[in-house]
Amino acid sequence: MTSATKHRVNRILLWIVIVIMAIWMIFPFYWAVNSSFKTEAQLAMTPATFVPRSPLTNEVAFTWRNYEAVFSNEAFLRAIVNSTIVAITVTLVALIIGSFAGFALGKLRYRGKTGTLYIILSMTMFPAIAVLSGLYAVITTLGISAIPSLIITYLLFSLPFTAWVLTAFFKELPTEIFQSAQVDGASPFQTFYMIMLPLTAPALVTTGLLTFVGAWNEYLFALTFTSVQPDARTLPVVIANFPSQFSKQIPFGEIMAAGIISSIPLFLLVFIFQRRIVAGLTAGAVKG
């Protein structure tokens, strides 16, 4: 075999693996799209069809019924609003407070720094399930309603995460900028928000995106703290416990439609900010 043909064989093998990989990643989502365009009769067809087909004529037949159903489903519409409020508020709060901590951890000199770094790092791995009953008790005792309690408790994972990732980014900024601003008579806090913070804008976008995704997808706290307040449920809780409009069976067509709608904002973020998201994901785990 000449080296040119060998190269071509390698290329073909590479593309075969790429295609298999792409199908594996995408297929469950394709199946959800396919099912979301089926009526209940089509969903009950055996064997299942790879595109929506009419049970009688076997011709391709789409329906928008599931989408109409979920958009007239009050619980689902309220969940969109709830999820948006919770995810955006958590992201903003975590970014503001986390950037304070990140700046201190990454750029300032103070006693006890190693200890605080250890605490923040261990907090990024703090298991939510370990404090579930404790938080539940605090929330019921204080009588905090569900939406604010979600915003507060989501800081458990989002705040240490933003602080940790931003620490890594602040560390990379040259210390000279910080020092020369100080020599020019700027107070350290002025240096922070007038010079350093703008420089970390890309890092803030990255961390903000990941925090938003985390809060949008969170399930354990949402399920627990909205158990007595159904109108505060977020999208994951509504989708996992979907209330049916029509039938007593599990309404898979509607669930798929609702699931697709609630994933679309995330897909947009992923395709627009792919590089930033990858950078942030790996920074959280790899950078020390």
Place this chain on the structure above:
Amino acid sequence: MAKKKEFSSDLAKQEQRLAYWLLAPTFLIMLAIAIYPLLSVFYSSFTNATFASSKPTEFVGLQNYQQLLSMTIVSVPPVLDEATGKAKIDADTGEIEYQSAVRVLPREPMRYKPVTQFNLFGTQYVLGATDPDFIRSIWDTIVFAVSTVFLELVLGMLVALIVNANFKGRGFMRALILVPWVIPTAVSSQIWAYMLQPNRTGFFNTVLWYLGLGSGEIAFLSNPALQLPSMIMIDVWKTTPFMALLLLAGLQLIPGDIYEAADVDGAGPIRSFFQLTLPLLVGTITVALVFRTLDALRVFDLFQIVLGQARYSMASFTYYQLIQNRAMGYSSASSVVIFVVLSVFAIVYMRSLGVKSND
């Protein structure tokens, strides 16, 4: 000179004060939503606290832990044939018939229920526990964590090598592999639950039936032998991309010219992977493994949504004790057990990462 020194130490003091002020909000919030609740969980794990109950809360010592973790192994005698006095053989299966496990397990002071039976050197044993659900959830969660993390490492490495190769559309591929990661677990769990339906309305039964495998009625989610493999399959799909990205970050740190050198030396791609790439990735792999293991051990969404109360992970067991049974004390005790298991792994993680305060 003296003035300058004073000035700089003033600055240092000012800097230190600022650092404490900037850290204060984060630490106060963590105190309120992590440390205080954690301490209260520890405390209530020693009580019989129950929600919405008029019964006064009492201190019960280690009783919750005893109830959660007590285990015993007892041998199960065979059923004796009255006529011959020998072990009775089941006519259908040709195997020895054993007595009911419930009868041989102790009932006082606590009642043990069977978790599993096994045969060792010809003797049948039963593993009994006072809370078989919890013991099973620990075992299942560990099996789940070890299998998913191993499979994700192997497949994630393959994915990472591919998206690190040079081809047209690589950027698009890198965005595409983020799809399983970004879909809310609640949504992907429902999609997979639907694909795993126990008849040919489900994707897997349809495909296996087309291929002539299976009856088209495989109960992936209610057959106990298939439940864990199904969970593992779903999680591997969902989390391999994340693993791949961690490994990709490590791959990109390896300078390209060492491969050129290997190429000149005539090392094939497989040899240069095992002899060059893998050793250089050891650090990344260790971090990724422990990071993922910690995540997998606290799996909740997937188990709660797909299996509900048919089979528990440690976390979903804890959730149901709290919300369904309102058993605050008991649920707290199982939280503490999870916390201890995870802390052991977390310490390993911190060690392997080696935190540095100054570079």
